[in-house]
Amino acid sequence: MITFENINTLGHLVIENHQYKHIHYPEMLLRYDSNFIEFKNTPSLAEFKNAENYLRNYHLKNGQKHVKFYFPANEKPAVEILDYMKKTGYAIGFLELYTIQPRQFPSVVDNPDIEIDVVTDKTLETFLELQYQQDLEFGSEFANQKIELHKRNFEEQNILQLIAFYKGNPAGSVDVIVSKETAEIDSLGVDENFQKKGIGSRLQKFVMEKFHDKTIILVADGEDTPREMYRRQNYQNHGFKYHAHKVYEN
Incomplete structure (x- = not known):
């Protein structure tokens, strides 16, 4: 359970x-x-x-x-x-705690303008810059500390960092924390300039395909709109x- x-x-x-x-x-x-x-x-x-x-x-x-x-x-x-x-x-x-079996995730229309990549040495700096710009709303000190956290996560064997590009521009990202039975979607975010283009769904679909043999889990703010998206995508609520x-x- x-x-x-x-x-x-x-x-x-x-x-x-x-x-x-x-x-x-x-x-x-x-x-x-x-x-x-x-x-x-x-x-x-x-x-x-x-x-x-x-x-x-x-x-x-x-x-x-x-x-x-x-x-x-x-x-x-x-x-x-x-x-x-x-x-x-x-x-x-x-x-709120949500789970889904990968096969239950809805089909996603393929969009050639969207590319999802695992963060590597070649794309790490691009990933970090995207994160920094998103975290600046909480202050530069927080954003700088968060960069160091992302660097530590990059070295972790059980954390997979994904970056999404829209027409070649860095547009979104997610961390996936992998355990024996679960893959946790964490820090899923899309740059405000590229929202409502299906990027968040494509990031999730990548996770579903890569970890098709695991239960996908995530936590959502009970008062934010993303929770409604998760419900439409067939995630099941497991508590608060x-x-x-x-x-x-x-």
């Missing part, structure tokens, strides 16, 4: 107790999804505040201005916790997970 446990977590385990796991990634301190606490059981408000205080102090020592929390899968946080987070400036959202983060001014 596929669960959120099958989704790759980028980060190092700092501490694990009966209540939560603390994940930290000093290689990229600005990446909220790699620096967080994940609750194993639904906390009380007092327990949440204790974890919040612990993580805030830990992050302050590392120059980090945020805290982030994940809650147990398929459980909505208690009302008093939601009220507290809303009153104290947290952004609250939820993720709430998360919340807060950014401090100092």
Whole structure:
């Protein structure tokens, strides 16, 4: 059975107790999804505040201005916790887990203007420049740190980086994290100048064909439009997970 446990977590385990796991990634301190606490059981408000205080102090020592929390899968946080987070400036959202068997993916019309390639030494710089431009909306420091992450991923044996070209122009990309039974679609993105041309579907189709013997998995923001695309493409929903983060001014 596929669960959120099958989704790759980028980060190092700092501490694990009966209540939560603390994940930290000093290689990229600005990446909220790699620096967080994940609750194993639904906390009380007092327990949440204790974890919040612990993580805030830990992050302050590392120059980090945020805290982030994940809650147990398929459980909505208690009302008093939601009220507290809303009153104290947290952004609250939820993720949805999707899976598909490659044969269930819809047929995709072949477009000779679109070319999908595995990133190699020859195309790495092009891939990195595409990523940098897309990540600039989060600030140059984040974009620069992300470049180093992409370089590390390029060396990883279990990560396949794909780049899409539209009429020869770099237009989209995706990372595929491969395990024994699954292939996880991660960071699927298409440059805004080339959207609605079928590039995202072609990237996915490439994954379906290359990993036809695996279950394809991904996580989508429960409040973003891509989730509707995944449903139309025959992906199946396997649950949700709430998360919340807060950014401090100092």
